[in-house]
Amino acid sequence: MRRTAIAVLVMAGLMPAAVIARDGIVIGGKIFTESYVLGEMAAQTIEADSSVPVTRKLGMGSTGILFEALKSGAIDVYPDYTGTLAEAILKKPELKSLEDIRGSLSAMGLTISGSLGFNDTYALAVKEEFAEKHNLHSIGDLIPIESQVRAGFSYEFMDRKDGYPGLIDSYHLGLGPQNVSRMEHSLSYQAIDQNAVDLIDVYSTDAKIKKLNLRLLKDDHNYFPVYQAVWVARTSFVQEHPHEWQSLLTLEGRISEAAMLDMNAQADIQKMPFDKIAARFLGAAAPSSQGWLHEVAHRTREHLWLVGVSLLFSVVVGIPLGVAAVRFKAAGQAILLLSALIQTVPSLALLCFLIPLFGVGTKPALAALCLYSLLPVVLNTFTGIRAVNPTHVENARAFGLNRRQVLFRVVLPLASPTLLAGIKTATIVSIGTATLAALVGAGGYGAPIVSGLALNDVPTILTGAIPAALMALVAHGLFELLSLGLIPAGLRRRP
Amino acid sequence: MLELQNISKTFEDRTVLDDVSLLVPKGATHALIGSSGSGKTTLLRITLGLIPFDRGYVKINDQALLSFTQVEWADRIGYVPQDGGLFPHISGMNNVALIAKLRGWRRAQIEARVEELRKIVDLDPEILTRFPREMSGGQKQRVSIMRAAMMNPAVMLLDEPMAALDPLIRRSVQQELKSIFQRLDKTVLLVTHDLGEAVFLAEQLTMLHEGRVVQSGSYRDLLLSPANPFVSQFINAQRTLSEAGELQ
Numbered sequence: 001m002r003r004t005a006i007a008v009l010v011m012a013g014l015m016p017a018a019v020i021a022r023d024g025i026v027i028g029g030k031i032f033t034e035s036y037v038l039g040e041m042a043a044q045t046i047e048a049d050s051s052v053p054v055t056r057k058l059g060m061g062s063t064g065i066l067f068e069a070l071k072s073g074a075i076d077v078y079p080d081y082t083g084t085l086a087e088a089i090l091k092k093p094e095l096k097s098l099e100d101i102r103g104s105l106s107a108m109g110l111t112i113s114g115s116l117g118f119n120d121t122y123a124l125a126v127k128e129e130f131a132e133k134h135n136l137h138s139i140g141d142l143i144p145i146e147s148q149v150r151a152g153f154s155y156e157f158m159d160r161k162d163g164y165p166g167l168i169d170s171y172h173l174g175l176g177p178q179n180v181s182r183m184e185h186s187l188s189y190q191a192i193d194q195n196a197v198d199l200i201d202v203y204s205t206d207a208k209i210k211k212l213n214l215r216l217l218k219d220d221h222n223y224f225p226v227y228q229a230v231w232v233a234r235t236s237f238v239q240e241h242p243h244e245w246q247s248l249l250t251l252e253g254r255i256s257e258a259a260m261l262d263m264n265a266q267a268d269i270q271k272m273p274f275d276k277i278a279a280r281f282l283g284a285a286a287p288s289s290q291g292w293l294h295e296v297a298h299r300t301r302e303h304l305w306l307v308g309v310s311l312l313f314s315v316v317v318g319i320p321l322g323v324a325a326v327r328f329k330a331a332g333q334a335i336l337l338l339s340a341l342i343q344t345v346p347s348l349a350l351l352c353f354l355i356p357l358f359g360v361g362t363k364p365a366l367a368a369l370c371l372y373s374l375l376p377v378v379l380n381t382f383t384g385i386r387a388v389n390p391t392h393v394e395n396a397r398a399f400g401l402n403r404r405q406v407l408f409r410v411v412l413p414l415a416s417p418t419l420l421a422g423i424k425t426a427t428i429v430s431i432g433t434a435t436l437a438a439l440v441g442a443g444g445y446g447a448p449i450v451s452g453l454a455l456n457d458v459p460t461i462l463t464g465a466i467p468a469a470l471m472a473l474v475a476h477g478l479f480e481l482l483s484l485g486l487i488p489a490g491l492r493r494r495p
Numbered sequence: 496m497l498e499l500q501n502i503s504k505t506f507e508d509r510t511v512l513d514d515v516s517l518l519v520p521k522g523a524t525h526a527l528i529g530s531s532g533s534g535k536t537t538l539l540r541i542t543l544g545l546i547p548f549d550r551g552y553v554k555i556n557d558q559a560l561l562s563f564t565q566v567e568w569a570d571r572i573g574y575v576p577q578d579g580g581l582f583p584h585i586s587g588m589n590n591v592a593l594i595a596k597l598r599g600w601r602r603a604q605i606e607a608r609v610e611e612l613r614k615i616v617d618l619d620p621e622i623l624t625r626f627p628r629e630m631s632g633g634q635k636q637r638v639s640i641m642r643a644a645m646m647n648p649a650v651m652l653l654d655e656p657m658a659a660l661d662p663l664i665r666r667s668v669q670q671e672l673k674s675i676f677q678r679l680d681k682t683v684l685l686v687t688h689d690l691g692e693a694v695f696l697a698e699q700l701t702m703l704h705e706g707r708v709v710q711s712g713s714y715r716d717l718l719l720s721p722a723n724p725f726v727s728q729f730i731n732a733q734r735t736l737s738e739a740g741e742l743q
Contacts, residue, residue: 400569
């Protein structure tokens with residue numbers, strides 16, 4: 001047991017090193033095209049005016065994650081919208097003006113810039129043909145066909161008070177609950193294009209509105225709040241980096257709705273890289289890109305680190321827990337139940353829970369992966385040991401092996417095939433789950449997958465998904481080799 | 496010398512062993528016989544020091560079990576489990592040498608002892624390189640006897656040594672086992688339900704029934720002056736089962 005204790009201490013010592021050192025200014029961004037473009041624009045604006053190094057953590061999931069990241073200091077600035085800040089963060093939907101919102105945020109140690117120049121509000125969209133057929137111009141026109149219209153709404157829209165729930169109240173709209181599906185925002189365009197749904201929620205500057213020839217339904221009741229784009233930052237950041245903050249403020253009022261829609265279209269439809277789009281708007285040269293091979297190598301290192309550390313954790317902690325679960329019956333059931341319970345928490349929700357504890361970046365991602373990879377190891381250790389013939393254990397004691405020797409010389413070797421299978425499962429699950437780490441800014445193969453999803457760009461998704469699948473294959477092969485070394489020859493299948 | 500005196504053992508409310516005594520003189524072979532449920536397995540586990548008992552004592556050469564740790568006791572009593580009980584994950588050689596290695600014996604010392612025992616049990620050296628699943632029943636048993644004798648214990652304890660063997664080879668294995676016991680020159684206790692086997696291998700028998708010793712003595716004593724109807728019943732039942740010739 002002492003060896004295990006030392007290993008745990010070494011791990012604890014390594015943990016701080018796992019967090020990529022905080023260096024200069026960190027720009028965050030949400031997981032949709034416009035936020036990527038604005039984040040990139042903020043980064044380039046600061047880089048042009050200042051020598052402070054800038055780190056980009058774009059595509060970090062939803063408002064909750066970004067807000068926690070900003071508060072905890074994991075990021076310094078990110079683009080958001082006044083309506084979102086009032087509703088989702090301040091929980092004061094009655095706040096409308098920039099001044100009121102800024103005043104309310106200052107109590108939380110946060111501040112915002114003036115409007116960047118455009119309003120990106122929620123809107124409901126239908127296909128032009130569908131609108132013609134049912135004579136739809138405004139949201140109220142949906143009422144006559146409310147029982148048959150099929151809607152595909154994003155998760156955030158469904159849950160926000162200024163989204164779907166309030167909309168229903170304001171318009172007395174009775175969509176059939178069985179006709180409303182929740183889906184990832186970027187997928188809803190695909191759904192409406194393929195006539196899988198008739199009605200979707202959009203942001204009014206989404207490039208796809210034009211591409212797919214959608215009609216925006218007028219908001220006669222002025223129900224949707226105003227969503228002015230602004231920079232959000234911690235007050236302390238503004239005080240420590242006044243020069244850089246001033247640079248960001250030069251963008252106030254400069255981006256018109258038409259310009260933003262155009263930039264979104266360049267990303268979504270022409271598949272231009274975000275950094276080029278931002279550079280073109282700012283009138284600067286695009287930063288030189290380092291090539292896809294460099295990108296894949298970089299992502300591989302990040303991914304391997306995430307998988308490697310969580311694997312080490314699951315082995316060092318999971319095996320002793322599995323052994324303890326066999327030895328102490330009541331505690332054992334508790335251990336098994338708890339690790340099974342963790343497995344049922346959706347990964348995105350688990351990441352959200354972990355942000356207040358670990359901040360943003362590699363730490364919460366590692367914590368989540370460690371927790372996820374625990375169950376297969378604990379369960380297989382438990383099952384493997386329980387399957388060992390108890391006669392062998394009694395015989396070993398009769399021959400004069402002490403408890404420790406019985407465990408290491410008899411029980412664990414006999415359980416090793418099951419045990420190794422558990423570690424293998426943990427590894428492969430962890431390679432897959434680690435792609436979600438990008439949502440909290442931990443990088444890895446998830447980064448291209450997440451930005452590809454935001455752009456609905458399959459090739460970009462594949463640059464993350466294919467290496468992840470290859471890594472799983474390589475892991476599978478390595479475990480086959482490893483089993484030759486670790487499983488005692490007497491237990492191996494004969495060739 | 497192995498001495499069990501007035502051993503009693505109760506599991507919860509059930510008395511499993513009631514005042515059991517048994518004495519095996521140095522160098523003798525003794526058989527403990529009884530059907531399943533007689534308490535012989537419990538007595539075996541007590542003798543091995545695996546479970547505590549309520550009353551009485553176990554001694555080897557006048558030294559009491561309770562004055563040793565489990566690990567120290569194990570070196571005084573060599574155990575041959577039913578079916579050999581070899582660990583499936585290691586080779587025959589490693590099964591035999593396991594305890595000596597854990598006790599820090601030097602390699603040469605281990606090899607010399609293994610060679611000595613290999614000759615006693617008359618085993619082909621190649622068999623020791625095999626894994627248990629690649630051995631026959633008789634080979635497993637010999638390797639298991641080598642393992643039990645490795646630390647040179649004063650007493651050997653065998654649990655149903657013939658039970659798992661093919662009836663066709665039982666007779667020849669019994670003969671070999673008898674000569675192995677002679678060559679090892681140890682105090683031996685066999686635990687078995689098979690009267691024929693007990694009579695063939697052991698000079699003295701102790702018959703256990705419902706946790707009590709019903710009779711101790713030679714086969715002749717049990718046959719000619721049974722202590723109670725159960726003894727004659729047990730003997731007659733087994734005689735009809737086995738070949739009469741084996742019981743002469």
